[in-house]
Amino acid sequence: MTRSFFKGLTWRAVLALLLSLGFLFCCLVRSRKDGDVREQEHFKQEYGSLLLAEEYRALNTDVLKEHPDVKAVYSAYDNTGKLVGYILDVKMNTEIGEIHTQMSISENGENILNIRVLDDDAMSPLFSALEMEEVRYQLQDKRIPVGIRRERAVDVVSPIEYDPLLGLHDGVYFAEAEKAGKDGYLDFCEMEVRGGRIVRVEWDAKNEQTHTNRSTDSISGEYKVSGNIWAEQSYRLCNYLVMVQDPVKLAMKSDGMTEIIDGVTIPIAPFVELVNKCIDYSRTSYTKEQYLASGKEEDGGEDHSDPTPTPIPNPDTSETTAAENTSNTEPSFTSSEIGVIGGEDGVVTGDSTNVLSESIDGIPMSEIRSYIDGITDKPAESAALLSTVNQAYKFMREYLNWVG
Secondary structure (H helix, E strand, O other): OOHHHHHHHHHHHHHHHHHHHHHHHHHHHHHHHHHHHHHHHHHHHHHOOOOOOOEEEEOOOHHHHHOOOEEEEEEEEOOOOOEEEEEEEEEEEEOOEEEEEEEEEEOOOOEEEEEEEOOOOOOOOOOOHHHHHHHHHHHOOEEOOEEEHHHOOOOOOOOOOOOOOOOOOOEEEEEEOOOOOOOOEEEEEEEEEEOOEEEEEEEEEEEOOOOOEHHHHHHHOOOOOOOOOHHHHHHHHHHHHHHHOOHHHHOOOOOOOOOOOOOOOOOOHHHHHHHHHHHHHHHOOOOHHHHHHHHHHHHOOOOOOOOOOOOOOOOOOOHHHHHHHHOOOOOOOOHHHOOOOOOOOOOOOOOOOOOOOOEEOOEEHHHOOEEEOOOOOOHHHHHHHHHHHHHHHHHHHHHOOOOO
């Protein structure tokens, strides 16, 4: 046997080895690919009803260590690789015991898309199918964190507490613009009064063609304004009014703008007009239910005219009480406690003043972005479910480096 023979044999052995390794590598890749396909199919079956996506990826982040109640988080992507949202698995102990939920949240962490409760005890589920469907309907596309509507504080306590407007009656009041604006959206405002104080205000608008809300469109990027997204600016404006109690203290200028609310660069004139109507309706006890019923009776619910409420006297208001209230119409704080810019009212020094001292799930009331009614017969269970949503919010806020 010659040297050339051994040399050829060696080359053939090396080639065979390389071919074998290549074959094994291809098998490994194929096996892994098949495994990934099976895994994605499993994810689609498991989470598709919450958020349908082409690919789900488990998040391995140190933030999970700070939130032990969040058992798993998956990011979801469409067929172009675009992030479409997150799936969160939350299991925590509440006042009613342990509750386990899975939910989907929008890609920007702002809105809850869907939710379900995993009942370990199928014989005694937390919610019936109809109740769960009702909860889903109430929560769909709501901004997080969320609270039960009746959890709103009646007594608003703050280091600087503004006196309420006179003559407000408790209830929920609603006003809608007479016609859509140039942007094609019809503005509406809802205001809630409790204990004679404004405790909740929501301002939004509906697109007359697409029937989507301006807040939702701003979050998705369909509706754009300068500065923060419109939904965020609306939230800041409404929250500020809850603090100062009086639209005059929003310091609207002749051009319909304001310069005293941090992060608000949009015109506030439509909001001021609608909230003033809500205030008038509160003083005459013309509730949202009456307002909407009046519109439906006239033309099938499409009436956008401003109904004229009939004044209803308040039997609880005596001449003595009115006199006492009139003598105490100034806000109960000293000039040293408040900073004024250019003589405008309602400018609080610093950004750390918390309007509401109470909290929901450890989240300040001023940070709660949405309220739902929950299931009337199951207030504790409804609150427990929302606790898991708010726990998911805390994780998302930290994960996405939100400013809480």
